[in-house]
Amino acid sequence: MITLPPLPFEKNALEPYISATTLEFHYGKHHQAYVDNFNKLSAGTEFENMPLEEVIKKATGGIFNNGAQVWNHTFYWNCLNKPDTTKPSDKLLKAIENQFGSLDNFKEQFSNAAVTLFGSGWAWLCKDEFGKLYINQTSNAENPIKNGLTPIMTIDVWEHAYYLDKQNRRPDYVKDFWHILNWDFVNQLY
Ligand SMILES: [Fe+2]
Incomplete structure (x- = not known):
């Protein structure tokens, strides 16, 4: 229960x-x-x-x-909070830059995973036991925990997450996500 x-x-x-x-x-x-x-x-x-x-x-x-x-x-x-109030920690930023080249490149790749997921599901940032980062897409209720990864950030891309505000414009919802992302939560989990 x-x-x-x-x-x-x-x-x-x-x-x-x-x-x-x-x-x-x-x-x-x-x-x-x-x-x-x-x-x-x-x-x-x-x-x-x-x-x-x-x-x-x-x-x-x-x-x-x-x-x-x-x-x-x-x-x-x-993973969400008041607009524009948090930023990645030095440690997380360094890991992102090492793996994705820059924060902007990471944002682009994560956004792309969120926008291109077909149908309902989630985009995730996960880490493995060595601290390596992964961007994952999952359908419906699926969760990367099942594959042994530890989620540290997610965006819900089911239509019910944005339809009332954005109708079918998922890319606009994903763009706005970066303003309300709670980096403090992600930093803590990394
Ligand atoms: Fe949802």
Whole structure:
């Protein structure tokens, strides 16, 4: 049995890039529905009280889909904050520059992964056990934890993340993401 974690900011904190209305639906309806469905489907099974990281590794079908989507959304909210308030740490910036050439190149490659993902899913920045960075795309509820990687940043590119604000313009949503990215959270996980 899990409960919907509180949003780490006020519903209007991400404006003008993500509206309070989007958050009312995306957090209040979609995220809540994943929590409710997970509780319904996992009741009486081995997954009922399992940490969600374990559910992601072991479950399939509806229990996986809903459990992973609960984790993915909680993680996504932590990746966001008030516009233009944080920046990458020296340590993370150095790793990004080593692997991607520059911060701008990294942003371009990550944005490209987010924009080109076909259908619904997520783009991720992950690290492996050696601190090497990876940009990943996953479909639907899939999560790189399943492949042994540790996510340190994500963007939700399901249409429900941007449709109310941007309609079909996913590239505009991805462009705005950089203003509200919570680098402090990413720095801490790197
Ligand atoms: Fe979402």
